[in-house]
Amino acid sequence: MSDRPWPTPQSAYVHVPFCRHRCGYCNFSVLTGRDQAYAESYLDALERELRRLGEPRELDTLFIGGGTPTHLSPAWIESLLQLVGRWLRLRPGGEFSVEANPSDIDAARLEVLAAAGVNRISLGVQSFRAEKLRVLERDHSPRIATAAIEAAAAAIGNVSIDLIFAAPGETVAEFAADLRTATSLPIDHLSTYGLTFEKGTAFWSRLLSGQLDRLEEDTELAMYRMAIDVARAAGFEHYEVSNFAKPGRRCRHNLAYWEGRGWYAFGPGAARFVGGRREVNHRSPTTYIRRLLAGEWAIAECDAIDRETWARERIAFGLRMIDGVDLERIAAETGVPVGEQFAKTIDRFCRDGFLTCEGNRLRLTDRGLVLSDAIVAEFL
Numbered sequence: 001m002s003d004r005p006w007p008t009p010q011s012a013y014v015h016v017p018f019c020r021h022r023c024g025y026c027n028f029s030v031l032t033g034r035d036q037a038y039a040e041s042y043l044d045a046l047e048r049e050l051r052r053l054g055e056p057r058e059l060d061t062l063f064i065g066g067g068t069p070t071h072l073s074p075a076w077i078e079s080l081l082q083l084v085g086r087w088l089r090l091r092p093g094g095e096f097s098v099e100a101n102p103s104d105i106d107a108a109r110l111e112v113l114a115a116a117g118v119n120r121i122s123l124g125v126q127s128f129r130a131e132k133l134r135v136l137e138r139d140h141s142p143r144i145a146t147a148a149i150e151a152a153a154a155a156i157g158n159v160s161i162d163l164i165f166a167a168p169g170e171t172v173a174e175f176a177a178d179l180r181t182a183t184s185l186p187i188d189h190l191s192t193y194g195l196t197f198e199k200g201t202a203f204w205s206r207l208l209s210g211q212l213d214r215l216e217e218d219t220e221l222a223m224y225r226m227a228i229d230v231a232r233a234a235g236f237e238h239y240e241v242s243n244f245a246k247p248g249r250r251c252r253h254n255l256a257y258w259e260g261r262g263w264y265a266f267g268p269g270a271a272r273f274v275g276g277r278r279e280v281n282h283r284s285p286t287t288y289i290r291r292l293l294a295g296e297w298a299i300a301e302c303d304a305i306d307r308e309t310w311a312r313e314r315i316a317f318g319l320r321m322i323d324g325v326d327l328e329r330i331a332a333e334t335g336v337p338v339g340e341q342f343a344k345t346i347d348r349f350c351r352d353g354f355l356t357c358e359g360n361r362l363r364l365t366d367r368g369l370v371l372s373d374a375i376v377a378e379f380l
């Protein structure tokens with residue numbers, strides 16, 4: 001095994017746990033309807049957590065997500081961005097992303113974001129169809145979604161949107177219409193995920209009680225294939241299982257996760273990978289705030305990662321990228337001879353047509369793409 005140093009993170013994530021209401025399928029760390037009670041104490045808690053860095057860090061990517069970072073007032077957003085900017089400083093040419101909901105996009109918020117150097121905005125659009133938005137319990141209309149994309153493109157540029165597919169009752173033709181609308185708008189990046197029913201969400205209970213139905217697996221698969229076809233035809237590169245980008249617009253922040261390069265993370269539920277340790281903050285926003293304001297740590301889980309686990313994760317998460325992974329590079333950086341160590345698993349998947357290996361580069365085939373979750377799990 002190697003005594004090489006762990007990578008110094010060049011990326012940071014900040015979780016902002018406020019939303020107007022909780023969407024039925026959401027299991028993120030979110031507070032709804034209690035903004036005024038917690039907005040200021042969250043900033044105090046975040047400042048205490050950031051201060052533990054000891055000194056400001058210079059970074060290549062910064063991602064403020066949630067929750068809905070843009071839900072609170074423009075003045076509050078400005079305070080948040082100033083606080084973050086004191087500790088997490090972006091190098092020239094860095095990528096600064098903020099997540100937003102279409103209904104929060106207005107001139108005042110866009111001005112605050114642009115002034116703070118935000119140069120990428122990720123909008124939780126999910127659909128352009130009123131009925132699907134209602135089923136998903138989103139609070140925007142198709143018209144608001146379209147207007148938000150246009151306004152964000154004009155003020156910030158580099159707009160990413162999320163689209164959900166396989167919503168209850170949705171047809172392949174309806175999702176195709178969503179994709180066509182998305183790709184006709186000024187977006188640079190598209191993330192699209194099948195709806196999941198997570199334990200503990202309202203949708204999970206409604207699934208169990210028969211009020212909601214999952215779509216058939218074949219229908220969901222047809223929607224996924226449709227997304228690949230429509231996005232590619234519109235000039236997007238399919239660069240990760242669920243992500244598409246115009247040339248030069250891949251999400252550099254997410255690439256740091258998939259390539260296992262280490263990252264800082266702050267806020268409730270945030271997970272970091274620093275110096276060979278993986279730490280996850282307490283998921284409950286109120287517990288996170290209470291602990292930090294009491295002078296304690298907000299960490300709920302902490303694991304020391306050994307080199308072999310890191311190597312396994314680099315293959316597993318790296319395989320989600322369409323370009324795949326460079327086995328030799330992973331071996332050199334982790335000190336684990338992954339080519340030999342996983343030879344049997346790699347050979348089996350290659351024989352079965354799910355993976356392909358050219359030189360040192362291992363990647364999913366088109367057949368492997370639709371079974372990516374099961375394949376990557378074999379490496380973990």
Ligand code: SF4
Nearest residue numbers: 019022023026066067
């Ligand atoms: S807006 Fe996003 S983070 Fe907030 S409740 Fe809905 S899905 Fe969850």
